[in-house]
Amino acid sequence: MVSTGFGACTCANFHPTKNKIIFASSHEDPGLNDPDFYLSIPGYKREGGSYSWDFTPYMNIYEANVDGSDLKSLTTGVAYHAECAYSHDGSKIVFAGNQNGSMQIYTMNEDGTDVFQVTHTNCYNGGPFFSPDTQEIIFRADPDKADYLQVYIIKADGSSVKQMTKNNAVNWAPYWHPSGEFFCFTTSLHGHRHYELYLMDVNTALFLFTIIPQVYTSRLHAFDRFAVLGI
16 A cells, blocks of 8 residues: 555556656544544545545645655645646646635646646636646636536646537546647536547547447447547
8 A cells, every 4th residue: 555544545646757656645634633523534425326526624745655655745734635647757746726715726846846826716627637748737627517527728827728628518537648639538428327438639629539338339449449540
């Protein structure tokens, strides 16, 4: 086990060039050591047909060796700091945090210095990843309707935000193709119990294909479509 065994842990990411990882953990929450302090079980919850993920207090980002040694915090405080990922050269980290109220996107150096707020909205912004050239950040946000997340791309300096999806669905977990020309994400367009994967062109915002079992009867057939597209 890499983490401490206490609190909630999430959002781990390997450093691209060093024997390091980052992850988010609430193991330093002082309430965990107080038997009279009531704290609901943090993290993932499911009740009936719905689920939620708590923004656990004292969730901070930590760096460690891949065996869990040399653990040190990169963020501190009572707020939620998580959903973290390295840039492709490992020099920068992008993450989500609610230290200023609503959940926003931030960047910092790999050692936790030079924290910069990228987004400035009143809604949730999260799940960020740097583009392969580190110039842009892809993320999810729900400015128009709570919980109905859409995919956005923003310059790393906070300028020139571009909405990539616009629908009455939940669009989740966008991630860049290594070329930086496409991204993959999952969406509830086909129903909340039937999420599917889509590939979208960054420049045109056109859907390229989706993996739907009724259409593509095997994974091989689906991945053949990547080959046809030349990616």
